[in-house]
Amino acid sequence: MNISVDTPKYKNPCFPLVTRFILSVFFFVSFTANVYLQSVAPPFIDSRMYNIIDKISADRIEKDIRTLAGFGTRHTMSDTTSDTRGIGAARRWIKKEMETISSACNNCLEVKYHKGLVKAGESRRIPEDTWIVNVMAIQRGKQFPNKYIIMSGDIDSRISDPLNYTDDSPGANDNASGMAGVLEAARVLSKYDFSCSVIYVGLSGEEQGLYGGKFLAKDAKADRWEILGVLNNDMIGNISGIDGVVDNTTFRVFSEPNPPNPTEQDQIWNRFYGGEVDGPSRQLARYVDMMTDKYTTNLKAKMIYRLDRFGRGGHHRPFNDEGFPGVRIMETHENYNQQHQDIRTEDGIKYGDVIEAVNFDYAAKLTGVNAICLAGIAWAPAAPTLVMIGGAVKPSTRLKWDPVNDKELMGYKIYWRDTTSPQWQYSKYVGMDTDVTLKNVVIDNYLFGVTAVGKNGNESIVVYPKTLIPRRN
Numbered sequence: 407m408n409i410s411v412d413t414p415k416y417k418n419p420c421f422p423l424v425t426r427f428i429l430s431v432f433f434f435v436s437f438t439a440n441v442y443l444q445s446v447a448p449p450f451i452d453s454r455m456y457n458i459i460d461k462i463s464a465d466r467i468e469k470d471i472r473t474l475a476g477f478g479t480r481h482t483m484s485d486t487t488s489d490t491r492g493i494g495a496a497r498r499w500i501k502k503e504m505e506t507i508s509s510a511c512n513n514c515l516e517v518k519y520h521k522g523l524v525k526a527g528e529s530r531r532i533p534e535d536t537w538i539v540n541v542m543a544i545q546r547g548k549q550f551p552n553k554y555i556i557m558s559g560d561i562d563s564r565i566s567d568p569l570n571y572t573d574d575s576p577g578a579n580d581n582a583s584g585m586a587g588v589l590e591a592a593r594v595l596s597k598y599d600f601s602c603s604v605i606y607v608g609l610s611g612e613e614q615g616l617y618g619g620k621f622l623a624k625d626a627k628a629d630r631w632e633i634l635g636v637l638n639n640d641m642i643g644n645i646s647g648i649d650g651v652v653d654n655t656t657f658r659v660f661s662e663p664n665p666p667n668p669t670e671q672d673q674i675w676n677r678f679y680g681g682e683v684d685g686p687s688r689q690l691a692r693y694v695d696m697m698t699d700k701y702t703t704n705l706k707a708k709m710i711y712r713l714d715r716f717g718r719g720g721h722h723r724p725f726n727d728e729g730f731p732g733v734r735i736m737e738t739h740e741n742y743n744q745q746h747q748d749i750r751t752e753d754g755i756k757y758g759d760v761i762e763a764v765n766f767d768y769a770a771k772l773t774g775v776n777a778i779c780l781a782g783i784a785w786a787p788a789a790p791t792l793v794m795i796g797g798a799v800k801p802s803t804r805l806k807w808d809p810v811n812d813k814e815l816m817g818y819k820i821y822w823r824d825t826t827s828p829q830w831q832y833s834k835y836v837g838m839d840t841d842v843t844l845k846n847v848v849i850d851n852y853l854f855g856v857t858a859v860g861k862n863g864n865e866s867i868v869v870y871p872k873t874l875i876p877r878r879n
């Protein structure tokens with residue numbers, strides 16, 4: 407072992423052998439590590455998700471819904487000066503609640519109002535100048551502060567006459583339930599650090615024309631936010647439907663197939679290469695469905711292939727209008743006697759959006775789904791970009807994309823499915839390869855997508871290819 411110090415190293419006949427040995431060991435180890443990393447799949451689950459679901463409290467959600475309903479009315483044009491009644495009191499309470507959550511996590515949330523003015527006459531539902539005031543809390547991402555995943559609920563409420571801003575309008579399910587879910591998700595998730603920013607937001611002016619969402623989406627676009635998705639929660643607490651069905655085991659995820667303003671190139675792509683049902687909001691809906699299947703045993707997502715209910719609206723839409731992915735999460739069975747109704751009894755039927763009709767355990771389950779989706783997306787590596795596809799008149803399909811620069815990256819996964827299938831059916835983990843040929847998978851018969859997979863098992867939302875691999879490439 408003792409190499410004599412006065413023997414020059416290059417004269418030691420043994421040394422080249424030692425060096426060679428060390429070098430070959432080094433190459434062997436790095437080669438095997440590489441092969442290992444490429445062949446070993448990332449963890450299938452992230453066990454933190456179970457802790458997150460466990461921590462969501464139906465009791466706290468109940469308490470918050472009661473508080474919100476207790477402001478009498480939260481109509482957009484209701485009193486803003488009282489401390490006990492009207493939308494002013496409600497938004498101040500929400501802001502204070504977010505600040506309390508923030509002080510429990512070392513001020514990890516940036517809590518603020520976000521405002522926009524609607525001028526008298528701009529809408530039939532806003533007869534006088536009205537400030538639309540959202541309340542939001544930003545939990546800043548550690549690696550990608552300008553990438554956002556957003557959970558929204560609504561602050562405002564209404565009764566039969568959309569202009570009635572004085573009478574009682576508890577809006578317990580529509581939408582104190584969604585608002586309470588947002589607050590509870592903030593409580594639980596603020597205990598964790600994320601790569602991307604998470605926003606918890608109460609939007610206002612929903613019932614008067616989706617104003618709060620419009621203002622926020624426009625500002626987000628002007629400020630060049632990269633929004634990975636908006637999970638808009640609107641009515642997440644009703645299990646006893648107008649159709650007579652009582653169901654606390656399913657919920658709905660509404661998503662539009664594609665952004666509403668396709669370019670000519672988008673239209674050509676969709677027509678000749680496929681993509682009619684593969685826009686970013688639809689991929690987000692598939693993500694919510696996938697996470698629900700993976701981490702909950704007593705809940706199923708029903709993907710609804712449309713923007714929203716038939717002819718009706720919600721606050722994800724203004725984000726979609728600006729080109730951001732966004733979905734609506736809500737109960738499966740609505741009860742119209744308890745939506746937008748004056749509180750009354752008529753022919754023995756009770757009308758009104760009152761607290762008695764809200765199921766807090768169900769609202770907690772849906773909040774749990776939101777929370778694991780926010781966490782999963784905010785923990786996932788950045789999604790692959792410039793995803794290209796090729797393989798016409800060939801026995802195989804080829805996908806190629808730009809490498810993702812993210813220290814959490816473990817590799818990539820290719821997904822494909824039958825053209826008629828709503829959800830991804832097949833997948834292959836391909837390690838760090840960014841140019842992959844799927845042998846004997848004929849491109850004509852499937853639709854394809856790619857994700858980036860993190861060392862923690864979380865995956866980016868599926869990216870659908872929108873470019874052809876150039877022939878000479």
Ligand SMILES: [Zn+2]
Pocket residue numbers: 580613746
């Ligand atoms: Zn409503």
